[in-house]
Amino acid sequence: MNKLRKIFTLDSLVVPLVAIVLGLIVGALVMLLGNYNPIEAYSALIKRVVGSPYHMGETIRQVTPLIFTGLAVAFAFRSGMFNIGADGQVLIGMTTATAVSLSLDGVHALVSVPLAVIAGGFAGGCWAAIAGFLKAKRGINEVITTIMLNWVALYFSNYIIRHFFLLKGQNRSEDIQASASMTFLSSIFDNARVHWGTVIALIAAAFFYIYLWKTKQGYEMRAVGFNQHAAEYAGMNVGRNVIKAMFISGVFAGLAGTFEVLGVFHFQSVFAASPGYGFDGIAVALLGMNHPIGVVFAAILYGGLTYGSAGMSFAAGVPPELIKIIIGSIIFFIAAQGIVRFILKPFYLKRKKEKVL
Amino acid sequence: MNKVFKYSLVMVLALTMVLTGCGNNSKNNAANNTSDNGAATNNSGGAGNSGDKASNIKIGLVTDVGGVNDKSFNESAWEALEALNAEQGIQHQYLQSTTSADYIPNLNEFVQGGFDLTWGIGFDLGDAVKQVADANPNAKLAIIDAVVEAANVESVTFAENEGSFLVGVVAGLTTKTNKIGFIGGMESPVIKRFEVGFKAGIEAVNPDAKLTITYAGAYDKPDVGKSLASQLFDDGADIIFPAAGQTGNGVFNEATARNAAGGANKLWVIGVDKDQSIEFGDEVTLTSMVKRVDVAVKNVSQQVIDGTFKGGQVTNLTLKDDGVGLPETSKANVSQEILDKVEEFKQKIINGEITVPAE
Numbered sequence: 001m002n003k004l005r006k007i008f009t010l011d012s013l014v015v016p017l018v019a020i021v022l023g024l025i026v027g028a029l030v031m032l033l034g035n036y037n038p039i040e041a042y043s044a045l046i047k048r049v050v051g052s053p054y055h056m057g058e059t060i061r062q063v064t065p066l067i068f069t070g071l072a073v074a075f076a077f078r079s080g081m082f083n084i085g086a087d088g089q090v091l092i093g094m095t096t097a098t099a100v101s102l103s104l105d106g107v108h109a110l111v112s113v114p115l116a117v118i119a120g121g122f123a124g125g126c127w128a129a130i131a132g133f134l135k136a137k138r139g140i141n142e143v144i145t146t147i148m149l150n151w152v153a154l155y156f157s158n159y160i161i162r163h164f165f166l167l168k169g170q171n172r173s174e175d176i177q178a179s180a181s182m183t184f185l186s187s188i189f190d191n192a193r194v195h196w197g198t199v200i201a202l203i204a205a206a207f208f209y210i211y212l213w214k215t216k217q218g219y220e221m222r223a224v225g226f227n228q229h230a231a232e233y234a235g236m237n238v239g240r241n242v243i244k245a246m247f248i249s250g251v252f253a254g255l256a257g258t259f260e261v262l263g264v265f266h267f268q269s270v271f272a273a274s275p276g277y278g279f280d281g282i283a284v285a286l287l288g289m290n291h292p293i294g295v296v297f298a299a300i301l302y303g304g305l306t307y308g309s310a311g312m313s314f315a316a317g318v319p320p321e322l323i324k325i326i327i328g329s330i331i332f333f334i335a336a337q338g339i340v341r342f343i344l345k346p347f348y349l350k351r352k353k354e355k356v357l
Numbered sequence: 358m359n360k361v362f363k364y365s366l367v368m369v370l371a372l373t374m375v376l377t378g379c380g381n382n383s384k385n386n387a388a389n390n391t392s393d394n395g396a397a398t399n400n401s402g403g404a405g406n407s408g409d410k411a412s413n414i415k416i417g418l419v420t421d422v423g424g425v426n427d428k429s430f431n432e433s434a435w436e437a438l439e440a441l442n443a444e445q446g447i448q449h450q451y452l453q454s455t456t457s458a459d460y461i462p463n464l465n466e467f468v469q470g471g472f473d474l475t476w477g478i479g480f481d482l483g484d485a486v487k488q489v490a491d492a493n494p495n496a497k498l499a500i501i502d503a504v505v506e507a508a509n510v511e512s513v514t515f516a517e518n519e520g521s522f523l524v525g526v527v528a529g530l531t532t533k534t535n536k537i538g539f540i541g542g543m544e545s546p547v548i549k550r551f552e553v554g555f556k557a558g559i560e561a562v563n564p565d566a567k568l569t570i571t572y573a574g575a576y577d578k579p580d581v582g583k584s585l586a587s588q589l590f591d592d593g594a595d596i597i598f599p600a601a602g603q604t605g606n607g608v609f610n611e612a613t614a615r616n617a618a619g620g621a622n623k624l625w626v627i628g629v630d631k632d633q634s635i636e637f638g639d640e641v642t643l644t645s646m647v648k649r650v651d652v653a654v655k656n657v658s659q660q661v662i663d664g665t666f667k668g669g670q671v672t673n674l675t676l677k678d679d680g681v682g683l684p685e686t687s688k689a690n691v692s693q694e695i696l697d698k699v700e701e702f703k704q705k706i707i708n709g710e711i712t713v714p715a716e
Contacts, residue, residue: 264458
């Protein structure tokens with residue numbers, strides 16, 4: 001309990017909340033500049049997110065991959081690396097899950113589904129481990145390798161889908177068998193595409209916390225993240241930890257892609273550009289302060305804003321691009337914590353004076 | 358050092374998000390303002406000349422990821438609804454899809470919101486429209502560029518191969534270097550029809566001409582279009598036909614820049630979907646392969662207004678229906694002799710003397 005309290009120090013909770021409020025205010029100002037009614041727009045946004053079971057389900061659908069990619073980026077970050085390649089790892093996870101599911105057509109779902117999930121996660125992990133390996137053995141900056149691997153992943157996935165699993169006359173793979181679908185509870189949510197991935201995403205968040213803070217291996221990884229040289233001096237194998245951290249990070253991202261196929265689409269499209277979950281994951285990890293619980297909440301916020309933005313444009317006529325200004329402002333204020341602290345300073349001072357009195 | 362680097366990365370990320378938001382927003386405001394104005398005239402009752410009936414009709418449109426300002430088929434579809442709003446006072450609204458995951462919720466927003474007709478624009482929306490139509494058998498839907506087999510969906514496709522055949526004839530007779538380029542967006546059945554039709558048209562009039570086919574892999578990357586065009590021009594091509602949405606804008610830019618610098622050969626680009634000579638000028642636009650998405654959207658929407666919508670039909674708009682073809686402005690650059698030849702082939706295709714391959 002004490003430890004929990006340590007994580008949720010007042011500061012780490014107040015700063016994001018104030019940043020969110022400031023972001024919403026900036027968004028409202030921009031809306032006023034464009035002659036839109038911000039109150040109408042924000043209520044339309046909330047209505048779209050929680051207004052009906054269908055929309056709630058779809059919001060959960062939108063949030064799930066963001067939890068995974070947010071965890072992926074945060075995990076790498078805790079180990080001192082910046083995984084910009086979550087997007088590519090998502091695609092590799094997707095493609096592997098599609099390939100396994102389609103190849104195991106006719107095999108009982110109890111066998112094929114777990115296999116597809118494990119394969120998807122494993123492939124995503126291996127993809128990320130390439131960048132980890134290059135960093136550990138050759139010292140190549142992972143920012144560069146992961147970003148380049150994103151493109152390799154995009155075109156490689158398209159190649160696989162186009163040449164082996166293409167549905168004739170369409171720009172996508174064949175459908176995976178209906179029994180392999182991981183959709184669940186969708187009748188409660190009015191046929192929204194809710195799936196088991198959400199539960200596994202929460203389990204992954206718990207794993208993230210326990211692994212990093214409760215195990216020896218996690219301790220080593222965090223030590224490497226804090227200071228590589230000190231960790232090495234203390235006798236830890238930095239290279240192995242780097243590869244392992246990237247692998248686990250990639251598993252999270254790969255699972256995001258896996259569940260997009262198994263739970264949401266049930267097929268894989270040929271992509272013109274990468275789906276962008278990985279890059280949103282960077283923002284989610286930042287918003288969540290690289291902590292698993294923070295990441296879950298940040299994903300809910302980010303996914304809710306993204307999904308709700310269509311409601312703003314539908315009911316209040318606000319262009320969806322404006323929501324990006326709001327999200328951008330929130331991230332800006334969190335990144336520039338100094339501004340938030342500067343605004344909060346008078347309040348803190350006041351309180352201290354009261355205490356003194 | 359490491360810390361400074363990380364912080365600067367974070368700042369760059371935050372700035373990019375804020376700035377991209379700003380950039381797109383101004384453009385979109387313009388579009389939205391016009392639609393607001395349209396709605397305003399509609400409410401005051403000034404524009405409705407066909408009485409109350411049409412003004413009760415609500416038509417929704419879901420774009421693909423290209424968005425409503427794509428200068429291509431999403432935009433032409435939306436313009437058709439704008440026109441219907443101005444002429445008959447219908448209510449209209451659009452939702453842009455940012456990823457393919459948005460298609461179904463966006464379609465549902467209109468269907469469950471009681472709209473009389475919901476448009477899905479683009480081949481990619483086929484599966485989404487099918488699912489939503491099956492789940493809501495009483496709703497009316499329509500789709501451009503894909504065939505959806507459902508009793509409440511009207512599908513409209515185009516014979517892009519026939520129109521491309523005709524611009525292929527123009528290209529084959531115009532080229533001086535006997536080298537022609539084709540830049541596709543993404544490999545898909547729709548773009549394939551452009552490609553094979555164009556190829557067949559060139560071969561019909563100029564068997565010596567060599568056609569180089571490349572794909573940009575995206576519809577929204579003018580920079581890729583520009584570099585592909587640069588390669589093709591360096592290779593000696595003097596005409597390029599891009600069938601790649603916004604990516605094609607880069608091809609126009611490259612050709613305009615090279616013409617201005619004064620090369621050995623005059624370089625030409627063939628427009629796609631809309632009459633692009635209006636946007637890029639007659640100096641560089643040889644002709645365009647016009648696809649009348651606006652006519653299709655207007656016709657089917659009119660059926661809903663008139664109450665004659667049947668659904669379950671597939672309309673393939675061909676040369677015969679004027680669904681595809683060359684715009685009037687082609688006269689500016691294409692000689693009468695060639696236009697006569699085009700007309701001759703057009704009649705042959707309509708008569709069935711020539712069958713243009715489609716894949």
